[in-house]
Amino acid sequence: MKWGKNECELIMRLAYGIGPATAHKLLVGEAEYSQQHPDIRRVIPLDVETMRQLDGLSEKGAIKIRKALDHVINNHIIDQELELIEKHNAHLLTFWDLEYPPMLRNIRSAPRVLWVKGKITTRDYSAVGIVGARKCTQYGREQASRIAGQLADVGTTIISGGALGIDAASHQAALERGGRTIAIIGSGLAKPYPKDNIPVFRSICELERDDSTLAGGAVISEVPMNTAPRPELFPARNRIISGMSLATLIVEAAIKSGAMRTASHAIEQGRDLLALPGRVDSRVSAGCHQLIKDGLATIATSSADILDTIAQESLTLVGTEESLKRDADFYSIKIPAPQHLNPNDLPPNQQANIQSNQELECSDESVDSHTISNVTSTDSLATTTITAPATSSTTSSLDQTQSTVEKDQLIATTHSTEQSVLSNQRLDESANPITTHQAIRKVFTxxxxxxxxxxxxxxxxxxxxxxxxxxxxxxxxxxxxxxxxxxxxxxxxxxxxxxxxxxxxxxxx
Structure with a gap:
């Protein structure tokens, strides 16, 4: 059967043991091997012998990947998933789609595939994340509703995790004010969790289908349709909440909580972070107070504080059709044929300047459909506080540039999990007459x-x-x-x- 790009991404996502880094390695490796534009449709049918010739893949790894892909195809797992998607009126979004959120595209470990029920529009690019405690106080619920409603009034989309407490209050306030909201849930769309919030999820999708109102939004998951809620899925989805938001507001969070994990992701992603102060003796506000005390979050007491914070970010937001298309076409950039350059042939001052590219090794958990017996909340699942980002391992390689005609255009991929950093410093053609110039950058300790x-x-x-x-x-x-x-x-x-x-x-x- 002939698969499209999205179906091929889905096969890769459903295959056990193939994470974002491995998928990207396969895609780029095959493009270099075939000397063609990257196309995932050519990756899926690759045999073991061809995979072995791709850079960075061993024979054992190639066999494992081929078996995983065959298992998804031969056992009709891909067909069953597509049927479920159609049955539940959902659809897929991948990096190949123009509709893939540009803010999310630019984070590390961005999901390659999103399951979406409802619709993501350009209006949702101006979004604020609001998260907090499941077991919140009446004060926290009231403030989350007040601020979310005020933001919805001015056209700002509210993004949250679909949990009870602060999340639910934020979603409901946005809908009641005729605004847009997006729920990022920690289970498959066919098994939404928590069940108490199913009416909220249903309202989001029903309003999206109603052409008479601008209200609506989407319910989003990064796991297959029938995936039951599991503890590890909730902390993972928090990076998507902050990744799709210009800024994130923390409303009531204990020191060790899911909301604090979201705060950590927002800081790592370079997004603005705000926190609502609470009672000084309130345990559920201790995390907010710690963020403010450490200078990691700005105090927010109204929507005006948030709008002032995101105003500058909104000016640089990718919104034009040309920019969106440029983002979506990052896989279509031509990769030049690999050149073998001996560093010893370089001038002495350039021999030490070969850059190490960073690649974040992302774990891609296998997905099953067993049911967890007790998931209490997004807050109770998390066990760590904010920490510095882990240092990723590096592998030494030469960056590459376009042909001579296109030598002023940098080759880049916007896939944030494995971005390639290119330099403006070029080799002198007289010293190294290669048609495709090699970009060399200075290595900083x-x-x-x-x-x-x-x-x-x-x-x-x-x-x-x-x-x-x-x-x-x-x-x-x-x-x-x-x-x-x-x-x-x-x-x-x-x-x-x-x-x-x-x-x-x-x-x-």
Missing amino acids: ENEIVDTILKNLGTEGEARSFDELVALSKLTPEQVTAHIVPLEIRRQIVRRNGLYWKRTPKKQR
């Missing part, structure tokens, strides 16, 4: 990157935006993002409303 960031930051009166910091430091956005979050957590720098500056020691104040 970890300490050098941190020192460079701190050197280009001043006091609060000299606060800089992220783009200014990148330009002044001459680092890549990925390098700045990876190192600026630990600096925030260690309280060496401060971030407010998208601006950064060095924290002043108390003795100098």
Whole structure:
């Protein structure tokens, strides 16, 4: 059977043991091998012998991948999933689709496939995440409803996790005010959880189908239709909530909670984080107070505080059709034939400048449909507080650029889990007459990157935006993002409303 791109992505997602990093490795490896544009439709039928010739794949790995793909196809798992999707009036969104949320596309470990019931529109690109405790207080519920309603009034989409408590209050307030809301659930769309919120999920989808109102939205999952709720799925979906949002508001969260995990993701993704203060003796507000005390979150007491925070972000939001198409076509960039360059042939000052590309190894849990006996809440499932992002392993390789005619265009993929960082520094054609130029970047040590960031930051009166910091430091956005979050957590720098500056020691104040 001839599969389309989305069906091929679904086969890859359903295959046991194939995560985002492996899928990307297969896609790019096959493109380099065939010297054609990347196309996942050519990856699915690859035999073991061909897979063995792809860069980074062993014979054992190739056999394992081939068996996993065959299992999905030969046992009609893909057919059963497509039938369920149609039965429940859902649809798939993958990286190949223009409708895939551009904000989500730019995070690490972005899901390659989304199961969607309802619809995601360009109006949802201006979105705010609101999350908090399942066992919230009346105060927390009232404030979440008030702020979500105010944001919905001005056309801001509310994104939350579909859980009881703060999440449910936020979804309901947006719908009651005729606004849009998106629920990211921790189970398959055929087994929505929690059951008490099924009426809310149904209302979101029914209003989306009603052409007489602008209200509506979508219910989204990153797991197959029949997947029952499992504890590990709830923390994982939190990155999608913050990833689709310009800013995230934490309303009542204990120190160890799912909402604090979402806060951690927002910081790592470089998104604005806000927190609603509560009673000083309230356990469910302890996490919010800690975020504010540590300078990781801005105090928010009304929708005006949030709108002021996201106003600058909204100006840079990808919204034009041309930009969306450029994002969606990232796989269609032509990969030039690999060139074998001997570093010893380079000038001495360039021999040490071969860059190591970072690749985040993402675990892609196998999906089954067994039912968990006791899932209490998104808050009770999490067991860790905010920590610095883990350092990813690196593998040394040469970056590549376009042909001579297109030499000023950088080859890049917007897949955030495995972004390739290209340099503006080119090899001298006379020193190395290769038709396809090789891009070589300077290697910075970890300490050098941190020192460079701190050197280009001043006091609060000299606060800089992220783009200014990148330009002044001459680092890549990925390098700045990876190192600026630990600096925030260690309280060496401060971030407010998208601006950064060095924290002043108390003795100098």
